[in-house]
Amino acid sequence: xxxxxxKVNYTYPTSPQPALQSLTLRIPRGKRCALLGHNGCGKxxxxxxxxxxxxxxxxxxxxxxxxxxxxxxxxxDLRQKVGLVFQDPEQQLVASTVEEDISYGxxxxxxxxxxxxxxxxxxxxTFNLSELAACPVHHLSLGQKKRVSLADVxxxxxxxxLLDEPTAYLxxxxxxxxxxxxxxxxxxxTTIVMATHDLDLAYCWADWIFILDHGxxxxxxxxxxxxxxxSLLESLQLGVPLVFDVLDQxxxxxxxxxxxxxxxxxxxxxxxxxxxxLDVFRYS
Amino acid sequence: MxxxxxxxxxxxxxxxxxxxxxxxxxxxxxxxxxxxxxxxVQLAIAGWISIWTMVYAGIPASVYLRLLSxxxxxxxxxxxxxxxxxxxxxxxxxxxxxxxQGFTWGNYYVYLSxxxxxxxxELGARAIAxxxxxxxxxxxxxxxxxxxxLRRIGCxxxxxxxxxxxxxxxxxxxxxxxQLWTAQxxxxxxxxxxxxxxxLGLLIGQLxxxxxxxxxxxxxxxxxxxxxxxxRVCHSRQYQPSRRYSFEALxxxxxxxxLTGWHxxxxx
Numbered sequence: 001x002x003x004x005x006x007k008v009n010y011t012y013p014t015s016p017q018p019a020l021q022s023l024t025l026r027i028p029r030g031k032r033c034a035l036l037g038h039n040g041c042g043k044x045x046x047x048x049x050x051x052x053x054x055x056x057x058x059x060x061x062x063x064x065x066x067x068x069x070x071x072x073x074x075x076x077d078l079r080q081k082v083g084l085v086f087q088d089p090e091q092q093l094v095a096s097t098v099e100e101d102i103s104y105g106x107x108x109x110x111x112x113x114x115x116x117x118x119x120x121x122x123x124x125x126t127f128n129l130s131e132l133a134a135c136p137v138h139h140l141s142l143g144q145k146k147r148v149s150l151a152d153v154x155x156x157x158x159x160x161x162l163l164d165e166p167t168a169y170l171x172x173x174x175x176x177x178x179x180x181x182x183x184x185x186x187x188x189x190t191t192i193v194m195a196t197h198d199l200d201l202a203y204c205w206a207d208w209i210f211i212l213d214h215g216x217x218x219x220x221x222x223x224x225x226x227x228x229x230x231s232l233l234e235s236l237q238l239g240v241p242l243v244f245d246v247l248d249q250x251x252x253x254x255x256x257x258x259x260x261x262x263x264x265x266x267x268x269x270x271x272x273x274x275x276x277x278l279d280v281f282r283y284s
Numbered sequence: 285m286x287x288x289x290x291x292x293x294x295x296x297x298x299x300x301x302x303x304x305x306x307x308x309x310x311x312x313x314x315x316x317x318x319x320x321x322x323x324x325v326q327l328a329i330a331g332w333i334s335i336w337t338m339v340y341a342g343i344p345a346s347v348y349l350r351l352l353s354x355x356x357x358x359x360x361x362x363x364x365x366x367x368x369x370x371x372x373x374x375x376x377x378x379x380x381x382x383x384x385q386g387f388t389w390g391n392y393y394v395y396l397s398x399x400x401x402x403x404x405x406e407l408g409a410r411a412i413a414x415x416x417x418x419x420x421x422x423x424x425x426x427x428x429x430x431x432x433x434l435r436r437i438g439c440x441x442x443x444x445x446x447x448x449x450x451x452x453x454x455x456x457x458x459x460x461x462x463q464l465w466t467a468q469x470x471x472x473x474x475x476x477x478x479x480x481x482x483x484l485g486l487l488i489g490q491l492x493x494x495x496x497x498x499x500x501x502x503x504x505x506x507x508x509x510x511x512x513x514x515x516r517v518c519h520s521r522q523y524q525p526s527r528r529y530s531f532e533a534l535x536x537x538x539x540x541x542x543l544t545g546w547h548x549x550x551x552x
Contacts, residue, residue: 051508076510084508091501094509096428096452100517107517108510117520134521136291136428138455152509 009058034206043195083158089145143174203241303523304429326409367400
């Protein structure tokens with residue numbers, strides 16, 4: 001396990017309800033995890049705790065098996081290994097040009113300047129930012145800002161990448177580019193956790209799903225297992241990915257229309273076919 | 285002309301690859317000559333630096349002239365105070381030499397003064413020449429490069445960090461204000477004078493609240509990105525000094541200094 005939350009409690013000073021209550025959640029190494037849940041279910045708080053920005057008020061957070069320490073040095077170390085991409089890139093980009101912004105985290109690590117420049121240059125090529133390198137941050141479009149904020153974090157070579165709703169406000173094309181980039185990042189051996197509202201995206205991309213509700217973990221597992229629990233998901237008002245909806249509708253139509261010759265035996269979609277269709281919609 | 289557009293022009297200028305120190309030194313040298321020189325030299329400086337800005341740096345003439353017209357407008361508004369004089373009829377003889385045109389108005393004599401015209405001319409030439417020098421700087425050197433020059437010459441780090449953050453977040457603030465303003469307008473918030481005041485109050489209040497919220501978020505981000513107490517960044521930009529531009533600048537400045545000196549000698 002890479003990161004473990006054990007019975008973690010956290011309540012914001014200004015809020016009557018706890019943001020996380022007795023949350024136990026373990027992030028397995030090397031997986032692509034999706035974190036699903038309604039607005040205000042505690043996804044962002046979870047990320048802030050994982051990055052050591054907040055301290056749990058009860059319970060403990062473990063990084064690679066040992067409890068998280070909150071002294072300056074350990075935090076510095078942790079924040080290099082756990083990269084957090086915030087939802088709003090406007091908040092994340094602090095320096096004035098793209099290149100300077102990417103160098104910011106490296107400079108904070110106290111690396112020598114030639115190494116910083118070399119790593120920045122590499123990140124700029126990897127994230128296709130060559131044309132924007134000398135550009136001031138406020139000239140970029142939202143999609144470009146998102147790309148820079150991902151480069152900001154990835155240049156530190158974290159072991160765990162946390163993404164807070166990375167596809168929010170992005171159009172189809174930018175979402176697709178982002179997913180390609182995430183695939184490359186995952187192939188390099190980085191564990192990724194993405195908080196999202198997009199069930200289809202989660203189904204297609206993730207190989208492990210967490211479902212959060214009111215600050216607790218209600219369900220986790222592989223996408224097939226999790227989304228098979230339709231009634232539970234409906235009761236949480238989350239719903240299921242479109243492909244599950246479509247298959248269920250088709251099965252229902254078939255069972256009503258039992259006179260059709262071909263399907264007289266099953267009255268539904270054969271299990272194997274169903275699984276094959278479901279697999280087609282997963283990214284491989 | 286918003287600051288954003290000026291900034292965009294500075295990033296796209298054709299003199300971008302010149303070292304910012306050279307451009308700053310050049311502008312400062314011209315500014316100093318402007319203070320010492322007479323009207324003809326000042327006009328020459330204004331013309332010469334305008335060529336640098338419009339031709340060499342490729343800043344569109346329409347933008348540049350519009351910026352320059354702001355200065356000219358200020359100068360024009362100060363003209364009446366400089367040129368028009370009034371004097372009691374009984375004292376008319378004492379200023380007779382100074383009168384260019386005039387008429388009697390009641391007990392007074394109102395006239396346009398020679399000295400005033402001369403002063404206005406001097407003021408105009410100096411104002412236009414010195415703003416042209418400043419425009420050359422802001423239109424060809426991006427603000428971030430000015431900051432890095434300041435850092436290199438030993439300006440206090442705290443001051444530079446503050447300016448850097450302000451420069452980054454002034455655009456966020458402007459954008460927020462703009463969004464709020466548009467949202468209010470689309471819902472008819474500025475229809476009447478009374479509503480106008482009320483909406484503006486709301487806007488300012490909201491802006492403060494959002495600034496505070498933004499501040500909290502920024503401190504989270506800075507921490508998450510390993511902020512250690514001083515704000516440091518690196519860049520790899522390479523500048524190429526240009527022999528041709530350096531030569532023109534040096535030659536021109538020497539000529540202007542000599543002209544100014546000659547003026548003083550002849551003047552004595």
